[in-house]
Amino acid sequence: MPAQFPLWHVRFWLALAVLLQLAFVAPALAQGTESLLDSQRKEIANVERMVDRLARQVDEQATEDGKLVEIRVELERLAREVFNASLAFRPRLSEINGRLEQLGAARGEGEPAEPEAVLSERTRLLDEKASFNVLIGEAERLSVRISGVIDHIAQLRRDLFARTLSRRYDISAALNTDVAGEFADELLQVYRTVSSWLSFTVKYRLKPLMLATFLALVAALCLLVGGRRLFGDFIKPDPTEEAPTYLGRLSVALFSTLVPSASFAMLLASAYYFLDYFRLLRTDIAPLLFAFFTVIVLVFFVYRLAHAILAPRMANWRLLPVRSHAAGRLVALAGLTAAVTGFDYFMDSVYVLFGSPLSLTVATSLLATMSVGLLIILIGNVKPFSDDDGQPKSWPSKFRYLLFALGVTIVVAAMLGYIGFARFLSQQIVVTGAILATMYIGVLTAGAVASEGAFAKSWLARRLERYSPFDETTLDQLGLVASMIINVLVVLIGVPLILLQWGFRWADLTAWSYRLAGQIQIGSLSFSIVGILTGILVFVLGYFFTRWFQTWLDGSVMARSRMDSGVRNSIRTGVGYVGLVIAGLIGVSAAGINLSNLALVAGALSLGIGFGLQNIVSNFVSGLILLAERPFKAGDWIVAGGVSGTVRKISVRATEIETFQRQTVILPNSELINAAVGNWTHKNKLGRMELAVGVAYGSDVRRVHQILLEIASEHPLVLKNPEPFVLFAGFGDSSLDFEIRVFLSDILTQLKVQNDIRFAIVDAFAAEGIEIPFPQRDIHVRSGHLPVVGAAAPAAQEHSTPETATPGDAAPPGKPRRRRKADPE
Amino acid sequence: MKPMKNVLLMTAALLISGGVAMAASAVNRDSEPRTLVVTEGGSQSELVVGPSETVEFCNSGCFVTLPNGDREVLTGSETIEISGGRGRIQ
DSSP: OOSSOOHHHHHHHHHHHHHHIIIIIHHHHHHHHHHHHHHHHHHHHHHHHHHHHHHHHHHHTTTOHHHHHHHHHHHHHHHHHHHHHHHTTHHHHHHHHHHHHHHOSOOOTTSOOOOHHHHHHHHHHHHHHHHHHHHHHHHHHHHHHHHHHHHHHHHHHHHHHHHHHHOOOOHHHHTSTHHHHHHHHHHHHHHHHHHHHHHHHHHHOHHHHHHHHHHHHHHHHHHHHHHHHHHHHHHSOOTTOSSOOHHHHHHHHHHHHHHHHHHHHHHHHHHHHHHHHTTOOOTTHHHHHHHHHHHHHHHHHHHHHHHHHHOTTOGGGOSSOOOHHHHHHHHHHHHHHHHHHHHHHHHHHHHHHHTOOHHHHHHHHHHHHHHHHHHHHHHHHOOOEEOTTSOEEOOOHHHHHHHHHHHHHHHHHHHHTOHHHHHHHHHHHHHHHHHHHHHHHHHHHHHHHHSTTHHHHSHHHHHHHHHSOOOHHHHHHHHHHHHHHHHHHHHHHHHHHHHHHTTOOHHHHHHHHHHHHSEEEETTEEEEHHHHHHHHHHHHHHHHHHHHHHHHIIIIIIHHTTOOHHHHHHHHHHHHHHHHHHHHHHHHHHTTOOHHHHHHHHHHHHHHHHHHTHHHHHHHHHHHHHHHHOSSOTTOEEEETTEEEEEEEEOSSEEEEEETTSOEEEEEHHHHHHSOEEETTSSOOOEEEEEEEEEOTTSOHHHHHHHHHHHHHHOTTBOSSSOOEEEEEEEOSSSEEEEEEEEESSGGGHHHHHHHHHHHHHHHHHHHTOOOOOOOOOOOOOSSOOOOOSTTHHHHHHTOOSSOOOGGGGSOTTSOOOOOOOOOO | OHHHHHHHHHHHHHHHHHOOOOOEEEEEOSSSOEEEEEEETTEEEEEEEOTTOEEEEOSSOEEEEOTTSOEEEEOSSOEEEEETTEEEEO
16 A cells, blocks of 8 residues: 555545535435425324324213323324424525525516526425425414314313213112112122232242332332421421420421321322233233322321321310310321222222223212211311310301312202212312312411511521521521412412312423413513513612622622722712612513513603602712712711811712711702702811910910920921921910910821810919909999998098909909900000 | 512512513514414414514524525524514514
């Protein structure tokens, strides 16, 4: 082999490949669409045939509800198939559309003719599209037809149900002596079937049987052990506990019903599933087993529920305050009612399986329903409560009469021959009643969990408290959440279960929920609940994200950049508002509300806003300006409109100012923008402080000046630059006035500095003998004589001069006399 | 604040449990109203989409006939853009 592949070789093969491609692949493409059309046509035709067959079946089997449901499920599958068959055209269709667009519209008359190739390609593409359209049209027609058949089935089933309830049987035929014999025969047949199946299976298929049993047990054990671990304290009431809490009793009742019932149902369901999986179920044994398992689960559930509510042996744990004796009876009666109903249901399946005579069905149901009716009357007759004297008292009259009415209705309906109705009623009373009771306990539990402090005391909260940093308040709020979750679960599980009981099918329920979630049209306005809920959820997420972002920005980024607190506050607030607005907008658009509609509304409202909300809007805008311009920030000492104090918080509408008396003043932002605002601490806290002091006339003013300057300069908080200054301010009425002017690095310390300086002045003046004068007045008497009383009078009279005594006359002689000041004028 | 919190949590729970349904939407880029024929679940209806309007329809699969006669099948998550009477699925 040559080390190097000859170049011409490569070229040759390449050319060949291209040729081959041209020769085979292009027709293959065309063939591809051909086969797509053919295959889909075949598929749709196939579906149509099946729909024909099913539609015939519907007419043939219009009396069997189970069959109708099966047909309906099959039809729904076919509808999906038709849909998918049409969906397969989409890629090719968009390809064709794209190509057609490239080719452009056909030229009209008078325009130059198109090249032949373009014309032919367009024609070909249009033909292909037309054939697709025809097929999709057929599919559409077929899907409409399928929907029609499904609607027809629904109608048939409604009729069937009504007929079952209203059909009257001849019960005299059912009440002859042969029926007992026939009944015994049927039982014998059941026995034979079961025993033959068992002996066969044990003999030949023992291993799979053991395996199925084992697997079912494992599955049930998993659920039971898991449930017990999770709800440990809830399942078993503690007999030693004297007074369990209401919540405790409720949750024990709820979980001691649900967990064992679910485990038991799991056991039987998985047993059935595995038996089926290992092909151990024969066609005659499967329905029998299914009915048997259903009945067992039902009876078990009802019994557990009654037991949990009434707790016959543990009076402390009873939910209903009934007498112990009555509790036992009620549990027994409820269990018996369930058992009789279940027996009737089971025997009905047996009769259907073995094709027994109608009289047997009628007889069994007659007896069973009448027993149920009587049992219900008996329950109504129990006297469960105690009156004030401790004597037994019956149910509240409304409940008692309801029970009586139900019981009598069932008995009378059965005796008149309306067996179907009586049966339906008794089954619903047992099953729906049990579900409703469970739901009620669930709702009560939710209420009890939500009540204040209840959750915090519960077992779950205690465990949470141990492993998490939650405090009592948080736990209490968690209780609210828990209660809501329980409520939602109760509704979500309970309501579908009841609806299923009342003859609705699973498909109906899902269709309903889709419709609920979908668009709701009111006039031209359309919205969907899910859309709105999504919008709210998105808004909440956005809100929390904003909060988190704010905290992160403030705590991590801005704290490290050594920004001052005012800027940080501004940015933080601004980010908060922006985030909130963005979250709101995203939420609104996620809710599917068109923002352009909103703009229209806003336009209409703007006039109203202009007039009515003028102040608020002006304050709002002022708030934004305050945040952006920052004439002051939180923590500043400002003076505005007669208010002096520290700014605490700048909100969007108003600013909070705390005066030095700790009074909070809310000042609208517009006032802070429109009027002058004094800020003591705008760029820095440096400020000048003045302190006036007067000395008596005759003091040595230079010495005073020197002393004051020394005192001012010596204070540690007084700035050296600008240096302190002492002003000889003037010649006052009673004193020579000085003023100390000092600059402080922090104006907020001025009170302390004032104090210090004043103390120092008093001390210094006392040491130097400088007097701080009282206010003084000289009184001139222009005419007449003042009578002078006392010993000093003659002397006073002697020296009577126009200058008379001053109020300081009584002062001790050693003290320097205040002298009349020289008139400054 | 507390009741609001309740509502929010309830909402979240509902959303999680309910799942989210979708709908197809049609946008009309033309200056005149366009009519779509929508067949959904056995009933046929005409849907008029105004100029530059967006409508939501078809929650769970439907057949649509576009203004130019083309037929399409929608699963309920697409957006149809109508321009010049032609539709384009996105």
